Amino acid sequence: MEWEVVIGLELHAQLATKSKIFSGAATAFGAPPNTQACAIDLGLPGVLPVLNGEAVRMAVKFGLAIQATIARRSVFARKNYFYPDLPKGYQISQYELPIVSGGLVEIDLEEGETKTIRITRAHLEEDAGKSLHEDFHGFSGIDLNRAGTPLLEIVSEPELRSAREAVAYMKKMHSLVRYLEICDGNMEEGSFRCDANVSVRPRGNPTFGTRTELKNLNSFRFVERAINYEIDRQIDTLENDGHVVQETRLYHPDTNETRPMRGKEEANDYRYFPDPDLLPLVFDDGYVASVRRSLPELPDAKKQRFREQYGLSAYDARILTATRELADFFEATAAAAGGEAKRAANWIIGDLTGILNKSGTAIAASPVSPKMLAGMIRRIADGTISGKIAKEIFEAMCHGKGDADTIIERQGLRQVSDSETIERIIGEVIAAHPEQVAGYREGKHKLLGFFVGQVMQRSQGKANPKQVNERLKSRLNESD
């Protein structure tokens, strides 16, 4: 039987506010346990939550960026369950009336294809604390620093059809929240988290199969692996006359499998009701318009502009607009390189990204600045250096040997374009290899590469390759 995969994602983006969603405690990551948990976060008697305006503004910003409906009136609700890292016994969330509903994003698939995914809703809620289960001789340790950190939960429609699509969607959202500067996107610190609802059904079947919810997917790679594992497991179960149980499963990266999460199942009765401590959140069109004016250029628009303004391919434009930092780096390089945008794109996507990935360096900390890269590109464009020498210079710039002009002068890397020198070297090479010359003249034209190589070697890579090619051909075709 042919199976169709159905996936919906719930993303949790930690909003990049300084203080918590309902209290004035700090949200900074990595503070000693419980030093950023105030009376409100602890749920002590008599406290009242007061909503952080910045968290609201960020949620609206997100809604506008995905062309969603921004609720002029939304309501906070209590989601009731008992767990030690949730001191109040309920999480303040939004249920019936979320701040953002509807919306779309376009995701990039392989071979330049795109697909539009609809967003069901995005709502504001508070994060819970953290439970540490080891090292406390039969006890669990609770750190409530994270309790009350603002989250935007973004729920997609079940329109993703493979693990790859799920990852593409997640990457798109990750890029978007960072463009909007509403979330730092740090997945290791848990600032951007993902739960996946996965089911399979016989292709063409209109109803969904039973789904499982996957948790603990804290990297793009784990999302892909966990979903693929789960798809195989469900298909295997169904093809062996079993049935899929609706449950929450945890992904275990060490064994690359998902296993049922025990214990929490019976708790799925949250008895949501409007939180009497909080009034309805209401704002007018003027407020929404003011947030709209603060929107930066978004990835899709930037991608389109890069194609038009710089003549880049869809692929290049997509890579370069993946993050705002990379896009800015490219634009600064292209501007300083005076119209050599395509070359700038190639160097950034190829060599620069290569060395940054290898050393795990962020683009902001690149050892080669846009100005330095542009300086080198200008020397390629004006014929001072060949592409081959440029690689050496690039390497040297990465190792802090100065800018391109300095390296060219110091190491004498200026390309040799004067025809006299090139003719002399070609003459030497021809004289040194009579056998190959005879071979070439008998029709083994593949030997041209050999001669080019010899000339380049003798010129220490500095001869202008285009000139070498042309001159060699003409000299070899002369019959003595």
Next chain:
Amino acid sequence: MSLTKADVIKIAHLARLAIDEDDIPVSLRDLSNILYFVEKMNAVDTTDIEPMAHPLAATQRLRPDQVTEGNQRTRFQAVAPQVEDGLYLVPKVIE
């Protein structure tokens, strides 16, 4: 609508209330009476009436995004039954 004994046990469990077997009939009667009263309100036509989220006709005030609460861990942990390394200790919760 009236509740069953099983409903009462489930509700008590969700609210983490210990309820004596002997008290279940009383709770069952009281809770059912509340629902009976709520049901009476169903007779009112509420078409086109926006549900209230709050009894006050007011809207949420927003707070500027500023850190105003400092570290008072020592004071808060003074009333905690058990703490270690700055963490609150609770009976082990994971299976």
